[in-house]
Amino acid sequence: MSTNHDTKDIQQHIKVYMIVFATLAALTVATVAASYLDLSRGEAIFLALAIASIKGSLVASYFMHLISEKALITWILMLTAVFFFILMLFPMTSFIDQAQLG
Amino acid sequence: MDIPYTVEERSDTGLFNAKLGIWLFLASEVMLFGGLFSAYIFLRFGAPDGAFHEWGQELNIPLATLNTLILISSSVTMVMSWASLKLQDIKKYKLYMGLTLLCALVFLVIKYLEYTAKFDHHIFPSTNTFFAIYFTLTGLHGLHIIGGMIVLFYLWIPGRKMWLSNSEQFTNRVEIVGLYWHFVDLVWIFLFPVLYLL
Numbered sequence: 001m002s003t004n005h006d007t008k009d010i011q012q013h014i015k016v017y018m019i020v021f022a023t024l025a026a027l028t029v030a031t032v033a034a035s036y037l038d039l040s041r042g043e044a045i046f047l048a049l050a051i052a053s054i055k056g057s058l059v060a061s062y063f064m065h066l067i068s069e070k071a072l073i074t075w076i077l078m079l080t081a082v083f084f085f086i087l088m089l090f091p092m093t094s095f096i097d098q099a100q101l102g
Numbered sequence: 103m104d105i106p107y108t109v110e111e112r113s114d115t116g117l118f119n120a121k122l123g124i125w126l127f128l129a130s131e132v133m134l135f136g137g138l139f140s141a142y143i144f145l146r147f148g149a150p151d152g153a154f155h156e157w158g159q160e161l162n163i164p165l166a167t168l169n170t171l172i173l174i175s176s177s178v179t180m181v182m183s184w185a186s187l188k189l190q191d192i193k194k195y196k197l198y199m200g201l202t203l204l205c206a207l208v209f210l211v212i213k214y215l216e217y218t219a220k221f222d223h224h225i226f227p228s229t230n231t232f233f234a235i236y237f238t239l240t241g242l243h244g245l246h247i248i249g250g251m252i253v254l255f256y257l258w259i260p261g262r263k264m265w266l267s268n269s270e271q272f273t274n275r276v277e278i279v280g281l282y283w284h285f286v287d288l289v290w291i292f293l294f295p296v297l298y299l300l
Contacts, residue, residue, distance in 0.1 A: 010185050011189075017182065021174065021175070024174045025171060028170050028294075029167075031295055031299065032163065032299065035163075035299040035300075041152075041155070044300060048299055048300055049295065051295070052291050052292050056291050059177060059284055059288050063178075063180075063280075064280075072117065072122070076129055077125070077129065079129075080132050080133070083133060084132055084136045087136045088139065091141075091144035091147060094144065
């Protein structure tokens with residue numbers, strides 16, 4: 001059975017979930033609004049991905065409880081992030097090839 | 103023989119086994135979607151200048167925005183179903199889990215409407231490289247939604263009887279499927295601007 005301490009803890013969590021929900025909804029509207037701004041392609045991509053990253057961090061930190069998770073999981077995810085960024089760099093190699101070929 | 107570490111934490115990892123298992127699985131999922139995001143970058147750079155943006159104009163932004171809000175809502179109801187179990191409130195668990203499933207169903211219906219509108223306009227994965235990667239990414243994401251719904255439904259009705267025999271293990275099961283569900287939401291958070299807005 002849950003103790004009073006646990007109950008208070010969970011009720012505090014629920015308040016945080018509601019704040020995160022409102023923030024995510026507001027940021028979704030902000031993402032759409034930002035797409036109508038008169039920005040260069042590079043600026044638009046940066047802004048959209050920045051907002052998406054904030055939203056993703058909120059989901060991972062609070063809904064997935066990463067903010068209070070064990071170190072082992074953090075290490076697994078950091079290793080994953082390294083491989084993910086290597087994967088994102090792969091397409092760049094073809095452009096280096098193209099540049100070298102003139 | 104009982105499966106070990108379904109509730110108690112292992113001394114070496116500090117986690118119950120399913121928690122470590124789902125995070126390793128999610129790491130592999132990051133690489134699965136990462137490969138396709140990488141393909142997206144490759145195809146975008148390979149397309150004529152501005153073509154991806156122009157082809158993307160065919161998509162329905164209001165419907166996709168609504169779907170984003172629905173999926174975010176489902177993440178909240180998912181985490182609330184877990185919190186309800188922590189508070190020993192099975193009635194609220196049933197309500198929030200049902201709402202999560204409803205949100206997932208509405209998401210799929212909207213996706214179906216989007217897909218059929220495209221097909222009606224003779225837009226298919228073969229139309230151009232943008233729609234090839236659009237249908238691949240959103241299709242794979244949709245399959246993840248369907249897979250998640252099957253597990254959510256199991257824990258909503260038939261699997262719920264475990265609450266009576268082992269409430270802690272049942273709560274852990276809900277937490278684990280919740281982690282998967284939030285990941286599916288997280289993927290959509292990136293798919294939405296990348297496919298619809300840029």
